[in-house]
Amino acid sequence: MIMLRYAVYRFFTMLLTLLVVSVMIFVIINLPPGDYLSNQIAELQASGQSAGVAKAEFLRKEYALDRPMWQQYLIWMGFFPGPHGFEGLLQGNYGWSFEFDRPVAEIVGDTLWLTVVVNLAAILFVYAVALPLGVMAAAKSRTWVDYTTAFVGYLGLATPNFLLALILFYYGHRYFNLPIGGLMDPVYEGQPMSWDKMKSILVHLIVPTFVIGTSGASAMMQRLRANMLDELGKPYVETAIAKGMAPSRMLTKYPLRVAFNPFVADIGNLLPSMVSGSVLVSVVLGLQTIGPTLLTALKTQDQFLSAFILMFVALLTLIGTMISDILLVMLDPRIRYEGREA
Amino acid sequence: MSRLPDGRYVDDAPFDPQAALQELERKDLDAPNWVLVWRKFKTHRLGLISGIFLLLCYLMLPFAGFIAPYGPNDRNGEHLYAPPQSINWFHDGEFIGPFVYPTVAEADLETFQWKFVTDTDDPRKIRFFCEGSEYKLAGLIPTDTHLFCPPEGTTLFLWGSDRLGRDVFSRILYGAQLSLTVGLIGISVSFFLGILFGSLAGYFGGRIDWVINRVIEILRSLPELPLWLALSAAVPSNWSPVAVFFIISIILGILDWPGLARSVRAKFLSLREEEYVRAAEMMGASSGRVIRKHLLPNFMSHLIASATLSIPAMILGETALSFLGLGLRAPAVSWGVMLNDAQNLASIEIYPWTAIPMLPIIVVVLAFNFLGDGLRDSLDPYQQ
Numbered sequence: 101m102i103m104l105r106y107a108v109y110r111f112f113t114m115l116l117t118l119l120v121v122s123v124m125i126f127v128i129i130n131l132p133p134g135d136y137l138s139n140q141i142a143e144l145q146a147s148g149q150s151a152g153v154a155k156a157e158f159l160r161k162e163y164a165l166d167r168p169m170w171q172q173y174l175i176w177m178g179f180f181p182g183p184h185g186f187e188g189l190l191q192g193n194y195g196w197s198f199e200f201d202r203p204v205a206e207i208v209g210d211t212l213w214l215t216v217v218v219n220l221a222a223i224l225f226v227y228a229v230a231l232p233l234g235v236m237a238a239a240k241s242r243t244w245v246d247y248t249t250a251f252v253g254y255l256g257l258a259t260p261n262f263l264l265a266l267i268l269f270y271y272g273h274r275y276f277n278l279p280i281g282g283l284m285d286p287v288y289e290g291q292p293m294s295w296d297k298m299k300s301i302l303v304h305l306i307v308p309t310f311v312i313g314t315s316g317a318s319a320m321m322q323r324l325r326a327n328m329l330d331e332l333g334k335p336y337v338e339t340a341i342a343k344g345m346a347p348s349r350m351l352t353k354y355p356l357r358v359a360f361n362p363f364v365a366d367i368g369n370l371l372p373s374m375v376s377g378s379v380l381v382s383v384v385l386g387l388q389t390i391g392p393t394l395l396t397a398l399k400t401q402d403q404f405l406s407a408f409i410l411m412f413v414a415l416l417t418l419i420g421t422m423i424s425d426i427l428l429v430m431l432d433p434r435i436r437y438e439g440r441e442a
Numbered sequence: 443m444s445r446l447p448d449g450r451y452v453d454d455a456p457f458d459p460q461a462a463l464q465e466l467e468r469k470d471l472d473a474p475n476w477v478l479v480w481r482k483f484k485t486h487r488l489g490l491i492s493g494i495f496l497l498l499c500y501l502m503l504p505f506a507g508f509i510a511p512y513g514p515n516d517r518n519g520e521h522l523y524a525p526p527q528s529i530n531w532f533h534d535g536e537f538i539g540p541f542v543y544p545t546v547a548e549a550d551l552e553t554f555q556w557k558f559v560t561d562t563d564d565p566r567k568i569r570f571f572c573e574g575s576e577y578k579l580a581g582l583i584p585t586d587t588h589l590f591c592p593p594e595g596t597t598l599f600l601w602g603s604d605r606l607g608r609d610v611f612s613r614i615l616y617g618a619q620l621s622l623t624v625g626l627i628g629i630s631v632s633f634f635l636g637i638l639f640g641s642l643a644g645y646f647g648g649r650i651d652w653v654i655n656r657v658i659e660i661l662r663s664l665p666e667l668p669l670w671l672a673l674s675a676a677v678p679s680n681w682s683p684v685a686v687f688f689i690i691s692i693i694l695g696i697l698d699w700p701g702l703a704r705s706v707r708a709k710f711l712s713l714r715e716e717e718y719v720r721a722a723e724m725m726g727a728s729s730g731r732v733i734r735k736h737l738l739p740n741f742m743s744h745l746i747a748s749a750t751l752s753i754p755a756m757i758l759g760e761t762a763l764s765f766l767g768l769g770l771r772a773p774a775v776s777w778g779v780m781l782n783d784a785q786n787l788a789s790i791e792i793y794p795w796t797a798i799p800m801l802p803i804i805v806v807v808l809a810f811n812f813l814g815d816g817l818r819d820s821l822d823p824y825q826q
Contacts, residue, residue, distance in 0.1 A: 117659070117660055124660075125672075129672060131673070132678070254808060257807070258807040258811065260761050260762060266786075270787055270791060369662070372663060379671075384785070394668060394671065395671065398671055399675060410672060413668050414665070418663055
């Protein structure tokens with residue numbers, strides 16, 4: 101019951117945060133002087149095409165870009181009636197992309213869930229790699245196992261991941277015949293889900309997952325190692341060893357459980373950087389996630405498109421953080437409403 | 443030294459047993475804090491080497507133009523995508539000092555690439571302290587003397603040349619000027635904001651604390667890169683490279699402060715209740731004075747260590763932004779701008795040397811990490 105109350109409380113704080121974030125995003129998007137349409141109008145007027153100007157003016161009215169800023173925001177969110185009544189994010193209308201001349205929903209469509217898939221795969225990768233390696237490094241501290249993992253970890257932290265992406269792609273293709281670019285074979289694009297399409301996506305996911313996850317995995321590995329080392333020095337570990345417990349069982353049964361807490365809590369810090377990484381890596385590798393679309397939208401001041409994508413990315417991280425907070429409360433009975441700081 | 447009858451050697455110098463008793467057992471108990479920190483830091487081999495390396499890197503910056511054989515935007519139209527040239531010492535088994543063999547570009551009409559043919563019969567000696575293209579030493583003194591220059595009538599591309607025939611080695615040196623200072627400016631902004639907001643929240647508590655804490659939480663829960671992208675997309679494209687550079691570093695700093703503010707706040711919360719703070723307040727010190735004179739010095743060193751650890755993130759951030767074309771733009775030279783050329787697989791495969799700027803990035807980021815680790819470990823000198 102307490103758990104449920106905490107979950108509900110956490111959900112509402114997330115909604116509130118999202119609201120603040122939406123204001124921030126709207127302000128940032130509108131920082132550059134002018135907007136897509138006014139730039140276009142100026143361009144058209146300069147070249148003397150009056151027909152285009154009329155259309156652009158019409159679009160300006162249609163999307164309420166001629167109104168004051170605060171009204172624009174409220175209309176965009178769906179709190180305030182626009183030219184066609186309540187039509188904003190809340191009503192499921194994501195706006196119009198001027199650059200592609202299509203609704204935003206149509207452009208992002210498939211890429212949204214692919215983004216989620218890529219990030220989920222990367223998180224799983226981080227856990228799958230960091231957990232055993234971190235424990236190993238702590239259990240065998242100051243041996244070659246420890247030094248090797250530390251070295252690989254540092255290298256993973258220091259290499260810009262877009263470069264890692266390029267290099268891995270090149271060698272992955274050359275030696276393991278991994279596919280280059282994209283998230284699926286072009287054959288399957290736009291086709292309904294099938295077993296073959298799944299397989300194609302999985303094969304294409306290998307390199308991106310590795311690239312996005314590496315820096316996160318190194319950071320988490322180091323933290324787990326430090327936590328484990330703290331625990332390993334404590335008397336109860338000595339007792340367990342003195343009792344004659346098998347080392348592997350002793351490790352997983354006592355110190356790992358204690359050291360595990362920050363591991364779950366950390367996902368709140370991990371997720372934002374991973375989503376960042378996935379945007380960058382997607383641009384380099386040409387993955388069909390929202391990364392490349394975001395970049396074009398930002399470069400052309402396509403405001404509804406970029407604002408929606410930023411909102412989506414923020415939502416993704418906020419939901420992830422919320423889930424990790426709730427998981428943490430379930431795992432550790434000592435933590436209550438105070439959230440992560442406790 | 444004299445020898446006693448039983449065969450022991452004894453020092454002749456006068457010895458006062460009383461003074462020996464009074465002397466402190468460990469001299470370091472009296473030493474000022476920074477000596478203790480330095481002593482401990484010296485034992486952290488990796489951190490020490492990294493620190494010296496970074497110091498040299500930063501000292502090199504004003505003299506980049508002197509060390510580089512070419513200017514950052516000198517083009518050599520006849521040597522596009524020239525591969526790295528090796529420096530040789532012996533020609534036909536005979537020592538003649540550092541020299542290169544001249545190369546000539548030939549068009550390969552089948553693959554449409556430039557092929558570079560090396561003429562190994564004609565060693566050309568590298569010139570030292572010679573005249574080359576003009577530059578400003580430390581940005582002030584105009585001069586044209588270089589540490590070393592290409593031999594007469596040929597080229598000297600230590601790490602190859604890029605798409606426009608510019609020397610990669612020289613550009614890396616010039617690029618360091620921007621890439622390395624971005625982190626410093628960014629961290630100053632982040633340091634200032636972090637200490638300001640962290641101390642406000644921690645010292646005053648209550649409503650201010652609540653508001654600042656929420657802001658920190660929100661900023662920390664957002665993915666950085668998309669926000670960096672959005673903010674730098676807002677920088678007008680007609681600004682001068684220098685202005686763009688400053689804005690980019692400030693943007694990097696603006697999104698980085700929450701982490702620092704959090705740790706400052708936590709420290710303040712625990713130190714606020716100490717007696718010496720109460721005493722200072724009783725004596726009528728203003729809040730500003732208590733914060734600056736009594737609280738901040740307590741954990742300044744700790745903050746510096748954590749700042750060192752967050753510089754790499756900024757260097758990588760600048761690289762990523764410039765790489766995507768939203769950060770610094772040509773004609774500015776930074777490592778990220780250079781990597782922009784190595785953006786596709788084709789150039790990695792055919793011209794691998796265009797990706798060389800990644801090496802200094804990795805080395806510098808690693809060095810900052812090791813230095814930060816070393817500092818953090820040695821800041822508490824009494825801890826064993």
